[in-house]
Amino acid sequence: MKPKHLFFIASLALCSSLLFVGCGGDTAVSVAADEGTPTIHPYFGWGSASPASVTATPPPADPGATPTVFRYFDHTELPTPRPTNTRRPTPTPRPTETPAPTATLRATNTPFPGAEGANSDGEAALEGDMIIFGDALNPNWTLAESWDVRYDVASTAYVHNGEFALSVTPTQTFGSIFFAVDPDTEQDYFYLDILGVSFWINPGEQELALEDMAISVLGSNDYPYWRSDDNSVEGISGEDGFSETRLYFLDFNRSLPAGGWTEVVIWLDDLVYDPTTTYLTGIYLKSGEAYEGTYTIDDVTLITEGS
Numbered sequence: 001m002k003p004k005h006l007f008f009i010a011s012l013a014l015c016s017s018l019l020f021v022g023c024g025g026d027t028a029v030s031v032a033a034d035e036g037t038p039t040i041h042p043y044f045g046w047g048s049a050s051p052a053s054v055t056a057t058p059p060p061a062d063p064g065a066t067p068t069v070f071r072y073f074d075h076t077e078l079p080t081p082r083p084t085n086t087r088r089p090t091p092t093p094r095p096t097e098t099p100a101p102t103a104t105l106r107a108t109n110t111p112f113p114g115a116e117g118a119n120s121d122g123e124a125a126l127e128g129d130m131i132i133f134g135d136a137l138n139p140n141w142t143l144a145e146s147w148d149v150r151y152d153v154a155s156t157a158y159v160h161n162g163e164f165a166l167s168v169t170p171t172q173t174f175g176s177i178f179f180a181v182d183p184d185t186e187q188d189y190f191y192l193d194i195l196g197v198s199f200w201i202n203p204g205e206q207e208l209a210l211e212d213m214a215i216s217v218l219g220s221n222d223y224p225y226w227r228s229d230d231n232s233v234e235g236i237s238g239e240d241g242f243s244e245t246r247l248y249f250l251d252f253n254r255s256l257p258a259g260g261w262t263e264v265v266i267w268l269d270d271l272v273y274d275p276t277t278t279y280l281t282g283i284y285l286k287s288g289e290a291y292e293g294t295y296t297i298d299d300v301t302l303i304t305e306g307s
Helices: 003-035
Strands: 130-133 149-155 165-170 176-181 194-202 213-220 262-267 279-287 295-304
Touching: 149 176, 165 176, 194 213, 213 262, 279 295
Parallel strands: none
Antiparallel strands: 130 295, 149 165, 165 295, 176 279, 194 262, 194 295, 213 279
């Protein structure tokens, strides 16, 4: 090879080397100067704190979102059990020809049954309403069998009809005013002749709660009057005696108002837990366990077919 050819090849190789070194050196220095120390990709970074030092903070609680038991499991206090002998009777259709009496139809001078018009056997037909108490107590009846009450048969504090009414003040729990057919009665009260019992009541200064009074209608198969030792009647299903029906089973849905008169009617056919007897011999009104006060009753009446 000629010397000039060798010189050309050597010069070309030297330029190539210098060009490579110059370019590569500048690039390497630039990378080292700009990038700094390599780090973990930011998607996996924990910021300035290490994973061990991170504390989870729950979102603030809603003050109105306190956990509670589901409402279907909420406890609801059960109502006071009803007496087994005073459950609501099955309604019996009212006789259309015997509407409940009103005060305007009860004349205070109506003679008591038995006082006149009796037949040769001393018995009077049961025609029309028969007043047990109006301005006075029917002489065929007595209040002597009442217990744990004080009563006044000539009260004038509250009067529904006429001049007087009967005020009653219980002195003990379950005190009762008892209208009983007197042993010396001149009138027999046959149970099947009587449709119901009616009376008017005024609670006086305080209202009367429906659970604070019960009424019972008594009878006999042997005697036309009340006897405490009479065992001639066997109750329904072996139950002893007659039921006591509270006011809330007599179509009332609220307490009786203080100072006002309310009519109470007990239809005998509605007393499905009571036996049918030969004679009706007594009616009593019993105050409840929590009752304290004085109530007044007036126009106590037996409702009959001729009413």
